[in-house]
Amino acid sequence: MEKYILKVKSVGHVTHDVLSIVTEKPPDFKFNPGQATEVAINKGAWVNQARPFTFTSLPDDDHLEFTIKTYPDHNGVTNKLLDLMPDDELIISESWGTIGYKGEGTFIAGGAGVTPFISIFRHLHSKNKIGNNKLIFANKRKSDIIHIDEFEEMLGKNFVNILSDEETNEYAHGYISEDFLKKNIPNHNGYIYLCGPEVMMDIVEKQLANMGIKKELVVKEEF
Numbered sequence: 687m688e689k690y691i692l693k694v695k696s697v698g699h700v701t702h703d704v705l706s707i708v709t710e711k712p713p714d715f716k717f718n719p720g721q722a723t724e725v726a727i728n729k730g731a732w733v734n735q736a737r738p739f740t741f742t743s744l745p746d747d748d749h750l751e752f753t754i755k756t757y758p759d760h761n762g763v764t765n766k767l768l769d770l771m772p773d774d775e776l777i778i779s780e781s782w783g784t785i786g787y788k789g790e791g792t793f794i795a796g797g798a799g800v801t802p803f804i805s806i807f808r809h810l811h812s813k814n815k816i817g818n819n820k821l822i823f824a825n826k827r828k829s830d831i832i833h834i835d836e837f838e839e840m841l842g843k844n845f846v847n848i849l850s851d852e853e854t855n856e857y858a859h860g861y862i863s864e865d866f867l868k869k870n871i872p873n874h875n876g877y878i879y880l881c882g883p884e885v886m887m888d889i890v891e892k893q894l895a896n897m898g899i900k901k902e903l904v905v906k907e908e909f
């Protein structure tokens with residue numbers, strides 16, 4: 687698989703533990719919104735430590751963007767990315783991934799599992815095609831919600847948050863339950879897009895099956 691060495695243009699924080707990393711884009715590089723690539727840091731032994739991350743920029747942008755949740759306690763790649771500076775280099779491979787937009791529906795994300803949906807929603811928004819798509823976004827606390835303002839602006843009332851570790855007046859509290867899904871997906875005609883940690887995905891897939899939602903309508907990727 688072809689590899690590309692790309693200079694970092696900027697690094698910023700999107701939330702307290704999520705980075706936005708903008709890099710150069712190779713000429714004619716192609717990806718579809720929702721797709722990912724393998725990313726390694728072009729420094730010492732880190733060149734052999736590639737991890738999957740999703741493009742959050744748009745296919746026609748002149749740069750690439752990654753939105754990356756960092757885990758300092760893993761002592762892995764995402765911790766090392768916290769030291770990344772402009773002009774450092776990343777190595778990426780071709781684009782791949784199972785999540786892509788098939789039609790209107792409900793997107794269910796846990797934490798950094800929202801990243802494939804960032805690119806999909808930005809793409810739909812840029813074409814005025816957000817329609818009746820809905821995002822259900824599960825996080826621990828309000829401060830963990832990635833791009834809260836942008837999603838509010840793009841989706842309005844179809845941006846539904848649920849927080850497990852914080853009670854607020856605005857958002858639901860607890861974990862996603864079957865009742866919560868029934869309330870928020872009253873008619874199951876559309877697709878269900880699901881992305882998050884393994885535990886959450888297992889539970890939500892069972893809940894969707896109990897609700898009679900066909901497996902063929904569920905588009906998913908585990909993080």
Ligand SMILES: Cc1cc2nc3c(=O)[nH]c(=O)nc-3n(C[C@H](O)[C@H](O)[C@H](O)COP(=O)(O)OP(=O)(O)OC[C@H]3O[C@@H](n4cnc5c(N)ncnc54)[C@H](O)[C@@H]3O)c2cc1C
Nearest residue numbers: 722737738739740753754755759760762763764798801909
């Ligand atoms: C297709 C795909 C796309 C993805 N896109 C994104 C994205 O756009 N943004 C994003 O933020 N994430 C994304 N992810 C998830 C991302 O790949 C992982 O978070 C990342 O690989 C973690 O890398 P790491 O080196 O920091 O830690 P890891 O590779 O998970 O761990 C490094 C080491 O830390 C130790 N470790 C592991 N878990 C723990 C733990 N719970 N506590 C303590 N130590 C531990 C282990 O010894 C391990 O060897 C994606 C995943 C997939 C599959």
